[in-house]
Every structure is written in structure tokens, then in C-alpha cells.
Amino acid sequence: MLTDSHCHLASHQFSKTELGEIVSRARDAGITRMITLATSLEDAEANLAIAETHPEVYACIGIHPCDVHETPDGYMAALEQHASHPRCVAIGETGLDYFHSAPNGWSDENYHQRQREFLDQHFLLAARLGKNIVIHTRDRSGDASLQDAIAIYRKHADQVRTVFHCWPNDMTAAEPILELGGLISFTGIATFKNATTVLDAAIQCPQGSFMVETDSPYLAPVPHRGKRNEPAFTRHTAEAIAEARGETLEQLAEHTEQTVNKFFGLDR
Numbered sequence: 001m002l003t004d005s006h007c008h009l010a011s012h013q014f015s016k017t018e019l020g021e022i023v024s025r026a027r028d029a030g031i032t033r034m035i036t037l038a039t040s041l042e043d044a045e046a047n048l049a050i051a052e053t054h055p056e057v058y059a060c061i062g063i064h065p066c067d068v069h070e071t072p073d074g075y076m077a078a079l080e081q082h083a084s085h086p087r088c089v090a091i092g093e094t095g096l097d098y099f100h101s102a103p104n105g106w107s108d109e110n111y112h113q114r115q116r117e118f119l120d121q122h123f124l125l126a127a128r129l130g131k132n133i134v135i136h137t138r139d140r141s142g143d144a145s146l147q148d149a150i151a152i153y154r155k156h157a158d159q160v161r162t163v164f165h166c167w168p169n170d171m172t173a174a175e176p177i178l179e180l181g182g183l184i185s186f187t188g189i190a191t192f193k194n195a196t197t198v199l200d201a202a203i204q205c206p207q208g209s210f211m212v213e214t215d216s217p218y219l220a221p222v223p224h225r226g227k228r229n230e231p232a233f234t235r236h237t238a239e240a241i242a243e244a245r246g247e248t249l250e251q252l253a254e255h256t257e258q259t260v261n262k263f264f265g266l267d268r
């Protein structure tokens with residue numbers, strides 16, 4: 001009934017032998033599809049293997065902004081090969097992360113510049129393959145990574161759509177993304193008592209412009225906050241958002257599933 005539009009099933013926090021149970025717990029909770037995202041070249045193979053094994057699981061292939069310093073300059077050929085796999089439904093996780101400190105030997109400036117170059121290259125790849133793109137942004141304060149990512153998106157918006165995942169902001173900040181044809185998606189943060197801004201954004205966001213996700217193993221929703229997250233818990237986030245919007249869970253699922261189908265090309 002629902003899709004977890006963003007999880008990391010190849011995370012070392014999920015053991016390989018456990019994945020069958022994780023997928024079946026999700027199914028029992030009504031989470032019938034999961035989109036698992038790669039964050040590096042090695043992770044791409046692991047995620048594709050999971051998507052090959054479990055028909056409920058689709059993969060996205062990309063280099064996370066926090067992995068750009070460990071990825072060689074000539075990475076694109078290998079990335080493109082992985083991204084051309086029939087179970088790959090979008091490019092990602094890519095984006096800009098100005099939150100974490102630059103690694104040893106890097107200045108913030110060089111590190112962020114490499115992230116912006118990678119993001120631009122991911123957009124070109126997405127356009128070549130006719131796929132959409134999943135973007136992460138995070139700032140220590142202010143919203144420079146979000147604004148920089150929107151500026152890069154704007155250059156490619158006639159060819160590629162994006163989802164700005166794990167939306168942490170209010171609805172006003174999302175308007176430029178929606179105007180470009182992009183989406184936002186909500187994690188368990190929408191269930192946190194101190195995150196009324198995010199829940200307000202979920203209330204105001206029009207049907208067709210948002211999806212729900214776990215970002216598991218991180219960010220477990222209430223009532224599992226602080227524990228390891230998993231795709232089954234998408235249901236808690238979806239229920240909280242549906243209730244706040246004055247919709248039934250079925251009504252929310254109906255439009256978010258259509259949004260998922262369209263964005264990831266699952267309706268073809």
C-alpha cells in the first residue's frame with residue numbers, strides 16, 4: 001500500500017541474513033515497496049544485489065556528498081554502468097553536505113566544491129539515462145547547501161526532476177523546488193514533538209509534491225525514536241502526516257503512491 005521512498009538496506013546496521021525478515025516486517029506493516037539508496041561505488045553493487053533478490057526492493061545509484069573525497073575522479077564510467085541496471089530507478093543519493101567537517105587534508109571550500117561538481121555530474125548522468133535524482137542537503141546553520149543545490153537543479157530542471165529528501169524545513173523554503181517540478185519527502189522527523197515546522201510543511205504540501213520515507217537505519221519515527229529505523233516504520237510517519245492533513249491513511253497512500261510511481265518510473 002505504501003512505499004518507503006528512501007532507505008539504506010545495504011547499511012552495515014542491517015545484517016544480510018536479516019534482510020528477508022526486514023522486508024517481510026515491512027510487508028506486514030503495509031509497506032509493499034522499498035527504494036534503497038547507494039552512497040558509494042561499493043555500496044552500489046550491494047544495493048543492486050538486494051534489489052535483484054527482493055522483488056519489493058528497487059535501487060538508486062549515486063555517490064553521497066560525504067563520500068566524494070573517497071571516490072576517484074574517473075568514477076563516472078563505473079557509476080553509469082551500475083545506474084544502467086534494470087533495477088535502478090533513479091540517481092542518488094547525491095547532494096551537498098555542509099554540515100560535516102571536511103576530511104583531513106581538505107578545506108571546507110575544496111570539499112564543498114567537489115560536492116557541487118559531483119552533483120552537477122550526477123544531473124548529467126540522470127539526463128543521459130532518463131532518470132530522476134535524489135538529493136540530500138544539510139547545513140550547520142543557514143541554508144547554503146539547499147540554495148546551492150537548488151541553483152544546480154535549476155540548470156537541469158528542463159530534463160530531470162528531483163526529490164529533496166528528508167525535508168527539514170518549512171513550506172516556504174520548498175516553493176522554489178516545487179516550482180521547478182521537484183518534490184520533497186518526509187522522514188520520521190515529522191513525528192517528533194519539536195518538529196512542528198516540518199509537520200506544518202507536510203500539512204501544506206500539495207498532493208503530488210511529496211513522498212514519505214524512513215532514511216533507515218537512521219531517524220526512527222516516534223514511537224521508535226532513538227532506535228534503529230527500518231522500512232516497516234514508514235507507516236508511523238505516514239499515519240502522523242495523514243492525521244495532520246485530515247486524510248485517512250488510505251487517502252494519503254493513494255496520492256503518495258502515484259507520486260512514487262511517476263517519480264521513479266514505476267508506472268511504465
Ligand SMILES: [Zn+2]
Nearest residue numbers: 006037093215
Ligand atoms: Zn539517505
